[in-house]
Amino acid sequence: MAAAAAAVAFMELALEQAKFAMDNLEVPVGCVIVEDGKVISSGSNKTNATRNATRHAEMEAVDALIREWQGMGLDQTNVAEKFARCDLYVTCEPCIMCAMALSILGIREVYFGCANDKFGGCGSIMSLHQSSSSSAELSGNEIPRPKGYKCTGGIMAEEAIALFKSFYEQGNPNAPKPHRPVRNSE
Amino acid sequence: MAWELSEVPSNLTHSIHDSTVDVIAAKIEPKLANGLIRQLNQACPLENLRHVKRVRRCNEFGEKSELSIILCLATGPENFSEMYPQDVKKIVDTYKLNPFLAKVARFSATSKELWEEQCKLWPTSYHPPHDLDGVSGCKENELPSIFDFMRTAIQLSEVGKNAAVIVDPSTMQIIAKATCGTFQHDDFKSNECAEGNADSPFSLLETTENKDRKFFLPGTHVSEFNSLNMVVSCINPWGWMKQRPSEQKSLHCEGGFPWHPLRHAAIVAIGKAAERDKALFPTIYSSTKPNSNGSMEYYSVDEPAKRLKVDRKDNEQSAHEACCNDLSETRPYLCTGFDIYLVWEPCSMCAMALVHQRFKRIFYAFPNPATGALGSVYRLHGEKSLNHHYSVFRIKVPEAYWNGPVGFSDKC
Numbered sequence A: 001m002a003a004a005a006a007a008v009a010f011m012e013l014a015l016e017q018a019k020f021a022m023d024n025l026e027v028p029v030g031c032v033i034v035e036d037g038k039v040i041s042s043g044s045n046k047t048n049a050t051r052n053a054t055r056h057a058e059m060e061a062v063d064a065l066i067r068e069w070q071g072m073g074l075d076q077t078n079v080a081e082k083f084a085r086c087d088l089y090v091t092c093e094p095c096i097m098c099a100m101a102l103s104i105l106g107i108r109e110v111y112f113g114c115a116n117d118k119f120g121g122c123g124s125i126m127s128l129h130q131s132s133s134s135s136a137e138l139s140g141n142e143i144p145r146p147k148g149y150k151c152t153g154g155i156m157a158e159e160a161i162a163l164f165k166s167f168y169e170q171g172n173p174n175a176p177k178p179h180r181p182v183r184n185s186e
Numbered sequence B: 001m002a003w004e005l006s007e008v009p010s011n012l013t014h015s016i017h018d019s020t021v022d023v024i025a026a027k028i029e030p031k032l033a034n035g036l037i038r039q040l041n042q043a044c045p046l047e048n049l050r051h052v053k054r055v056r057r058c059n060e061f062g063e064k065s066e067l068s069i070i071l072c073l074a075t076g077p078e079n080f081s082e083m084y085p086q087d088v089k090k091i092v093d094t095y096k097l098n099p100f101l102a103k104v105a106r107f108s109a110t111s112k113e114l115w116e117e118q119c120k121l122w123p124t125s126y127h128p129p130h131d132l133d134g135v136s137g138c139k140e141n142e143l144p145s146i147f148d149f150m151r152t153a154i155q156l157s158e159v160g161k162n163a164a165v166i167v168d169p170s171t172m173q174i175i176a177k178a179t180c181g182t183f184q185h186d187d188f189k190s191n192e193c194a195e196g197n198a199d200s201p202f203s204l205l206e207t208t209e210n211k212d213r214k215f216f217l218p219g220t221h222v223s224e225f226n227s228l229n230m231v232v233s234c235i236n237p238w239g240w241m242k243q244r245p246s247e248q249k250s251l252h253c254e255g256g257f258p259w260h261p262l263r264h265a266a267i268v269a270i271g272k273a274a275e276r277d278k279a280l281f282p283t284i285y286s287s288t289k290p291n292s293n294g295s296m297e298y299y300s301v302d303e304p305a306k307r308l309k310v311d312r313k314d315n316e317q318s319a320h321e322a323c324c325n326d327l328s329e330t331r332p333y334l335c336t337g338f339d340i341y342l343v344w345e346p347c348s349m350c351a352m353a354l355v356h357q358r359f360k361r362i363f364y365a366f367p368n369p370a371t372g373a374l375g376s377v378y379r380l381h382g383e384k385s386l387n388h389h390y391s392v393f394r395i396k397v398p399e400a401y402w403n404g405p406v407g408f409s410d411k412c
């Protein structure tokens, strides 16, 4: 029970990140990274501002952490050990790119809100969180096993979907919604 | 051996046997063939089976060839004699045909291998990719430049690194170049310095050197898992966790990171292309395309997504009117219409990044049997749910190119 309550609390913080994205006219997805019960990083989708469609919330949060850890002088081994103790809470199921990235980093656990039935890499389209999903016929000492992680979906999914809906209906500055003030952006 | 280009099909997944259609066919006298083809094409055209040939020729009995013709699609499982259309029935009666059930391929072949399989059932037509004159294919006259760009990518890649070159094929301009940034920048140099270091897998593999750059010669190592290509980040994405020997702090930080587990060549190149776009077109953003289109990029809730599609047309229209036309034409949305050349087949992270960034064509030289997402382990480009699809090509590099000392030292 306590774990479930904690998951909801962290997801609420992720949703705040998603709202932040929406305020910046980005598709509303947000995430937080948690180590030992503490939020150590957060990220929101920045694909429009960066003009780089790979700058998803997960990537933003991960980059902030790596930058911080490198600043502390941690090397690859230290950073890998760190990620192995981190959990990610993200409002929408990680896409195929992010799901693979989280495996590459060796993250411990992922909690997501709504499923991503177009690009989802944690069960919807591919299952990159399952370590067995890569080529099994290639064995040998040189090839490290793909790293899997535990993945739990459906945490505050309605809230995440509601954000998407309001983004598509109102948040988009070009969407026809005359009774709403149109956001202006530079 | 010459340079060769072949398309990596997006759908090997359905084997030939679960993608067939039943048709009703009949043996005919060869002299009747032309007339019957004409009549049947009118009475019962094979609308969605344009790749299927109407007539099959069998040479089973020596020199006497036998012809069979497709009458129509089989609509029911049994007793098909009653199921065919009136006009077809007339033809059957007139020529006293003996209809039988046959299977044909449902889809046109995407590879030569698949086509050969299909023809065992019933002949189909096949257009190799470079004969296609369309968005997805490559034109014959493009081949020299395609091979040139791949040479550029191979020359860029150092020992144990993938390399990516983004090209705008409409202007033949290189938009961005990158190599992996997963390890410290000077790793390999420091390995080189560690003389007599038997642990270093690289010291034995240094083949050509030019200035301070070592070229990575995949040569004999292709498709083998040896220590050389096991450090290529797309092949062994988890390899970053092992610290490399004799590593030292580097002042050189590309993209602000001395090393980064996710900075595979394609990801770095996409970042550079995005930076370039911002530098070239600093002001036009968010009021135009990126926002309206970008919304589709990440996620779509079904219902609003549909609405969005409708909206998008308006948006593009108004955006087009709002900002000046030449700008929106010279500045493609993300990497729409661009090609990317990769030395190694990308992993699923990189392959999906290329979907997100809307590339048109992906070219790679060496398959990645460990984690390759564009043919070797997965076929991401055949995934129907994605909102964007690119074509994937493999370039076979002649052995002489990587073995011979000529190519490399001359070119750089």
Ligand SMILES: [Zn+2]
Binding pocket: A056, A058, A094, A095, A096, A097, A098, A099
């Ligand atoms: Zn993602």
Ligand SMILES: [Zn+2]
Binding pocket: B233, B234, B264, B265, B346, B347, B348, B349, B350, B351
């Ligand atoms: Zn990769």
